[in-house]
Structure formats: structure tokens, C-alpha cells
Amino acid sequence: MQNTHAAPGLWALAWRRLRADRVAMVALAIVGAFMLLLVLSASGLIVSDWEEEVGINYAPPSFAAGVADVGRVSPPGVTRQAPPPPNEFDPLAEDLQALQGAPAPEVDMHGVADPLADDLKALRAQLPGAAGPAAERLPSLPFGGDKWGHDVIKKTIKGAETSIVVGLVAALVAVGLGTLFGAVSGFYGGLVDDFFNWFYSIFTSIPSILMILTVAAVLQQKGVMTIVLILGLTGWTGPYRLIRAEYIKHKAREYVMAADAIGASSWRKMFSHIFPNVSHVALVQMSILVVGFIKAEVILSFLGFGVPVGVVSWGSMLNEAQNELILGKWWQLTAAATAMALLVTAFSLFTDALRDALDPKVK
Numbered sequence: 001m002q003n004t005h006a007a008p009g010l011w012a013l014a015w016r017r018l019r020a021d022r023v024a025m026v027a028l029a030i031v032g033a034f035m036l037l038l039v040l041s042a043s044g045l046i047v048s049d050w051e052e053e054v055g056i057n058y059a060p061p062s063f064a065a066g067v068a069d070v071g072r073v074s075p076p077g078v079t080r081q082a083p084p085p086p087n088e089f090d091p092l093a094e095d096l097q098a099l100q101g102a103p104a105p106e107v108d109m110h111g112v113a114d115p116l117a118d119d120l121k122a123l124r125a126q127l128p129g130a131a132g133p134a135a136e137r138l139p140s141l142p143f144g145g146d147k148w149g150h151d152v153i154k155k156t157i158k159g160a161e162t163s164i165v166v167g168l169v170a171a172l173v174a175v176g177l178g179t180l181f182g183a184v185s186g187f188y189g190g191l192v193d194d195f196f197n198w199f200y201s202i203f204t205s206i207p208s209i210l211m212i213l214t215v216a217a218v219l220q221q222k223g224v225m226t227i228v229l230i231l232g233l234t235g236w237t238g239p240y241r242l243i244r245a246e247y248i249k250h251k252a253r254e255y256v257m258a259a260d261a262i263g264a265s266s267w268r269k270m271f272s273h274i275f276p277n278v279s280h281v282a283l284v285q286m287s288i289l290v291v292g293f294i295k296a297e298v299i300l301s302f303l304g305f306g307v308p309v310g311v312v313s314w315g316s317m318l319n320e321a322q323n324e325l326i327l328g329k330w331w332q333l334t335a336a337a338t339a340m341a342l343l344v345t346a347f348s349l350f351t352d353a354l355r356d357a358l359d360p361k362v363k
Contacts (some may be wrong), residue, residue, distance in 0.1 A: 017356070018353060018354070021357075023353065024353030024354075026346075027353070028346075034343050034346075041157055042161055046157065047154040050312070055150075056145065057149055060329075143335050146324075146332055152335045156336055156339050158312050159316070160314065164294065166228055169228045170227070170289070170297075171286045171289035171290045173233075173236075174232045174233075174239065174293075175239045177240075178237070178238065178240040181196050181244075182241070182243030182244035183243060185197070186251065196240070203237050212300070216300065216305040222305070223308055227307070231297070238285060238289070239289075243281060246278040247274060255273060256274060280358040284354060287347065288351055291344050294340070294344060295340075297313060298315035298318060299315065300315060302318055318336050321333035
């Protein structure tokens, strides 16, 4: 009688362990929410208007300032003073009051309406301290505005798109190179292994931040793809070391010898037979590198080697925020730092849980 109950595989067991870990499930939900925001932002369904000036410069968050005061905030560096008390001994006081209360003189346009009249009224209504319907209609921004009047919460979501894409694609490049180099080095051994070990030693002998800045200076071109290349070309050493050790261990096992007996080629044995058994190592390394590369993109953009002008990321937001803090404008720094800390923490917790779930020693 044939047994219909097959033993669960590695991935089924790993998913079962993940579902039993509540912290891992919460972290996975947070990471999934950020990925959903990434897809919606990249497709233009949300925050496509993040560059519109929807508020005044440095508009404070609505929870930190009254909605009625949002439209009456003075420009940066300007302190509004109360008008001086009237002087009863001033001989021109009555004349000045009459002039201030008098309507603006009408200009004879020979029967033609003034085309700038409505524009002048709208500009007067938008002046700091101006009261009226135009001032009251200025939108209240929940998390405030930046120096151009952009909504900070929309800018944070758009910045998440850039930072997460850089982290994911750069991690894919680094793990791809590390897996390829580690597979070739560990499987062939000999002079091939010596060459890749020499190449690996050169990269690891230089501090990572200096290596990243060196590659950034050589490329001399800002852009998302440039950051991906910088991080991908300098971050392959960790996956290489682990994948190489796994291939050295697996190439002498019975299933590889059986594949060799039936005439399988070396590349088929490396990537059709051995790689499925070590793919969990590459997956865990990729999840770890995503967290590291998101933080590295923030550092690069903060130092001026990151995204170009016109592209927003969490790093560029933190770069702008360092000047805003001098003026007491803390909301852009808080929004970017909170979003980055939430994603990095959730991704780190999920990575730890995934490593434990894929460990065959854990029952």
C-alpha cells in the first residue's frame, strides 16, 4: 500500500516554525506593509503628487500647532511684532487711521476691467498674518511640511520607495556575485579557489566604508543605479565566504557523486543539484544585506554620494533635516528616522526568525 502522507520538506517545516513565532509574524506584516507602499508608490497610485507645494514653508504638524495658526506662520527668520500703541499726541494720528481704513484708489481703465485685480487680492490674502478665506483654506499637514511646502508624510513614503529598491536590488546583486564566486571556488578548488580567496582578501582587508566611498568616487555619477552598483560590488564578500564553505561540504556527498556517475556537467551539478540544498544560506544572507544596504544608502545620501537632486530618499531627507534642526524644524527628521527604524527593526527580527526556521538543527 502506497503511503500518501509524504514527509514535509525544508520550506514547509520553515514556514511552520515561522507561523508559530508571533514576533516573526508581526515583523513580516510590517515588512509586507512597506512592500505594499513601495508597489503603490512605484505604480503612481499614491503620493504621485509629493512634489506639489501644498503648504507654506516649514509648516508645522497639525498635532503640534493649531490648524488656524498653520496659515499664519511667519517666514523663517522673521519675528512678527505687535503694532505700537497709538500716540494720542501725534497730530497725524487721525489722518493715518483714515488712510489705513480707506479703500484702495480705483484707477480709470477707460471702461476696461483691471486684469490683475483678482490676483492682487489673492496675494494680499496669502501674506503672513492675513486673515480671510484664502488663509483659512490652507491645508493642515498631519506631519508638517518641508522648506518647499511639500507634505512630509508623502515625501517619506516616496523616499521609502528609493531606499527599499536600493536595498533589495543591491542585495540581489551582492548575493548573486557571492553565490557565483563561492560556487565556482568551492566546487573546483585548487588554483581557482586560490584566485578567488586572493580576490576576497583584497576586499576584506579594506574597511567597508572606505571601499564604498572609493567606488563612489571612481564612478563619479549620482543615481539610484550607481548606488546599487556601489553596494552590490562591495557587499558580495559575506555570501561568498558562506556559499564557498557549503559547496566544499556538499561536493563530496553521495547525491553529487551519483550525478557525476550519470554524466552531469559541472555547472549542472553546481546549480541543479547542490544549489537547492544551500539556497537557504543565500536567502538569509540576502535578507541580512537588505537591512545593511538600506542603512548604507542613508549614509551615502547623507554624505552627498547618494541620490541626485530631484530624487528623494530617507538619506536625502536626513541630509536636509540637519539644517532644519538649527531652525527648530524637527518633523522631517522624525518622520524619516521613524520610518527607517521601523522597517530596519522589523526586517532584522524577521531575518533572525528566518535563520532559526531554516536551521535544520532546530526541531
